[in-house]
Amino acid sequence: MVDDDGHFGEDIAATYDESSADMFRPEAVDPAVDLLAELAGGGGALEFGVGTGRIALPLARRGVPVHGIDMSRAMTARLSAKPGGDAVGVTIGDFATTRVPGTFTVAYLVFNTINNLTTQDAQVDCFRNAAAHLAPGGSFVIEVGVPELRRLPPGQSAVPFRAGPTQWAFDTYDTVTQAMSSHYITVVDGHAEHTSVPFRYVWPSELDLMARLAGLRLRHRWEGWTRAPFTHESRHHVSVWEKPAE
Known part of the structure; x- marks a missing residue:
């Protein structure tokens, strides 16, 4: 997300869950949580742009330790006030550069959040930040649309x-x-x-190059969380890059 004085402040946070209600439905949430829990294995998950906890809360209920980074205090206040919100650690900061203690087996951005970084440099920094947080063999996951x-x-x-x-x-x-x-x-x-x-759109191939600059390699690319094949007609993709095991 952006920040309290910008595009995800109190006015947006107050109605965010209702305005994005379709994205909170089980058919939207459950496949994402299934994949992220699988990739987490026995380790922790780090969400960039954790927002009001749409994914972080159900993932934590699966027993996965979840930490989130977000610049919006208004959005994360909603997360903390929800049942189970105290189980998700939150750090206020820019997820492109903010570091938190520890290592994780999966880091992820969902719902086009990579596009909230409005420069190519910031998007490259985000990949480097994810790689720095991942344990060897860990995964970085992005869900984003294909530019229209x-x-x-x-x-x-x-x-x-x-x-x-x-x-x-x-x-x-x-x-x-x-x-x-x-x-x-x-x-x-x-x-x-x-x-x-404002956003910055980014192509799948461009993301792959950013991953390579961060020392990550593409492992999977699907059309969505249900893992349907990605094709030239796909309007969205879920991509998984892997940090090589030592």
Whole structure:
């Protein structure tokens, strides 16, 4: 996540779970937790951008020791207030560079969180930070969308992804810098309100190069948490990179 004064402050944290309700459903959460618990084995898990604990809490209930890094005190306060929240350790900081004590058998980012790092340097630092926290043989997992540039006709920079009676949402892309933003227009009492969140989109092959720079190697890439094959038509991927065993 970003920080309390930025894009994931109190105004977002107050309604985050409700606005992302589909992502909290068992069919979205359980396959992710299954894979992460499998990769954790008997070791601990480190979540970058732990937020309100959508994945960290059920993973901890599986008996996996979980620690999270996040810059948003508002988001992590919600995590700590939930049942079982005291079982998840939290460090406030930038997950691209913040170090916590100990080593882990799996580190992970979910739900496009790698894109919250809005420069290539920060994304490279994130891979290096994950590698520094992993025990030999440990895994780094990222869930992220494939950039939707195939849906952009010439001269267009926006791709809509939600349309309803009171809310419209669309992404805008800069194909030169790989900057993108998600825009939300909501009608409240007859007045339109606009919010936007900046991101940096990143390609699977680019992530693989970042992993190599951090001393990691690709182990798996699937279309999603159910481990369906990744193809040229896939719009998302779950990728697992491995730190070589000593």
